[in-house]
Amino acid sequence: MLMLEKGGDTRAGLVNRLLQIRERFIGTVLIGNNIVNIGVSAFTTSVLVGIFGDGGALYATIIMSILVIIFAEVLPKTLAISSPDTVSLFLSRPMNWVVGILGPLAIAIERLVRLMLRPFGIHIGTNVPILSASEEIRGQLNLLHREGGVAKVERDMLGGLLDLEDLTVSEVMVHRTKMRTINADLSSEEIVREVLSSPYTRMPLWRESQENIVGVLHAKDLLRALDAVGGDAGKLRVEAIALESWFVPDTTSLRDQLKAFLAKKTHFALVVDEYGEVMGLVTLEDILEEIVGDIKDEHDLSVQGVRPQPNGAVNVDGSVPIRDLNRVMDWNLPDAEATTVAGLVIHEAQAIPNTGQIFTFHGFRFQVLRKSRNRITALRITPLAHARKADEAPAARTRPEPD
Structure with missing residues (x-):
């Protein structure tokens, strides 16, 4: 409806206006529905009682029950459920007129109901949604997936995008026991061999203990520096080539970390706990995998576990x-x-x-x-x-x- 309204459809604008005043709209529908059902039933009963006597009340009950159930409840609601957009657009103008006429009565009834519930400690907010926007979207995705309108891959991707706010970097990071690091005290030749044999392009450097990260060595920077000294690894000063370490708290949400990666224009960060101890590392790929699923390239291991x-x-x-x-x-x-x-x-x-x-x-x-x-x-x-x-x-x- 929002897209139709942006495209210039005035009926869609009326539908969106009704949705903005949802309580008044539903109240008006209930009032009109009950007035019509009760009024028609009372009129039919009086007519049939005048014709058939006391037995007319029984006839009126049977006839009106059939008419109301079929033509006032099941048939119109089934039609609306089968074509919600078409029916909403078709009825937008008549419903706006009805809401305009019965709206004040609906507002009065709403206030009366709120006053009646207040002694019981029930306070109803105006247009307060029960579910958050992300929960509503997630529920809609699951519903469409069950009905066959959204494939599993698409549901998982959109669901992963919604999960970025709830997940922290500690839940997707590479744990320190699986980190591949390099001892900065090794010779330049040994460090070059370590980097060339690694499937990763960024390697943390440590000194004295693996908890003491002194920098991050990028394979491309190392190869450029190696080319600059004519291929003689002994002339390299590895720590001068290494990038400064970037530490992030383990409680950082994936959404915030993704924004930080984009702002800092880097793809790699070390994760620390509240005591400053290194817990692991997180990369941009780790966050993207939460959205699109596992990303494999020619250097990744085939075993997924x-x-x-x-x-x-x-x-x-x-x-x-x-x-x-x-x-x-x-x-x-x-x-x-x-x-x-x-x-x-x-x-x-x-x-x-x-x-x-x-x-x-x-x-x-x-x-x-x-x-x-x-x-x-x-x-x-x-x-x-x-x-x-x-x-x-x-x-x-x-x-x-x-x-």
């Missing part, structure tokens, strides 16, 4: 983010209390489980396949529906045949 099995189960690496698993499998595992699948199991179990232990929660069966020290490295996740079928199959095979 999610391996569906023929029996309906899925073998998953413990470090796989819950959001990625939900997106790939179209599941709905909660990610409010944990970021990774292993973290979810530990949170629900309230302990670090051992290999072979099985847990059931959120409609899935989780079996710990491998564990390294205190880390869960691999799990098998099976939807309960598939798990029950797998449990029932052996029982059916071992059941004795009747004589």
Whole structure:
């Protein structure tokens, strides 16, 4: 309707005006609907009572019930639901006239209802939406997806865009245990070999301890400097080439971090906690993947950590983010209390489980396949529906045949 109004359709402008005064509009419709239904029913009853006597009231009830249910409730509402835009435009002018006539009465009734509810502690705000705009859009996307109007990929992309405000960099960052870094105390030749053997273009430099990041070395800057000294790596001063480290708090929302990346014109930042300790790193690609899904290039590893099995189960690496698993499998595992699948199991179990232990929660069966020290490295996740079928199959095979 907004697009039609911008295109010059005056009827769409009338529809949008009615939506802006939604309470008055709905109140007017209810008043008009009840006046007509009650008035026509009373008139029909009086006519039929005059013709058939006391039995006319029964006839009037049957006739008016059929007429009202079919022609005043089901038929017009079904027509409106099937073609909402067409019906809205067609009825925009008549409804504006009716709202103009009955509007004052609707306002008076609204105020009376508010006064009646006030003693019970119920305060109704004027035109206060129950859902936020993002929640309304998300609900509409899910509805259109179920009805087939929006593909899963499009729903996930638009949903990921809406999630940027709720997610923090700590939920999408590369954890420090997986960061590929370089010791700045190595010789220039060794640093060049490290950079050339790395699949990444930006490498954090550290000195004394991996927590002490002293800069970020970009492969292109290193190659330019190497070319400038005629290919002699021994003449390089690596720290002079390295870029200054950029640290961001782990509580920064992805929306704010995306804006910061665009403003700073860089794609790489180190994530620190409240004590200033390095927790990991976040890149522009990590944020974009929350919108468009996993981005793979010729240097990325092919293993994604999610391996569906023929029996309906899925073998998953413990470090796989819950959001990625939900997106790939179209599941709905909660990610409010944990970021990774292993973290979810530990949170629900309230302990670090051992290999072979099985847990059931959120409609899935989780079996710990491998564990390294205190880390869960691999799990098998099976939807309960598939798990029950797998449990029932052996029982059916071992059941004795009747004589």
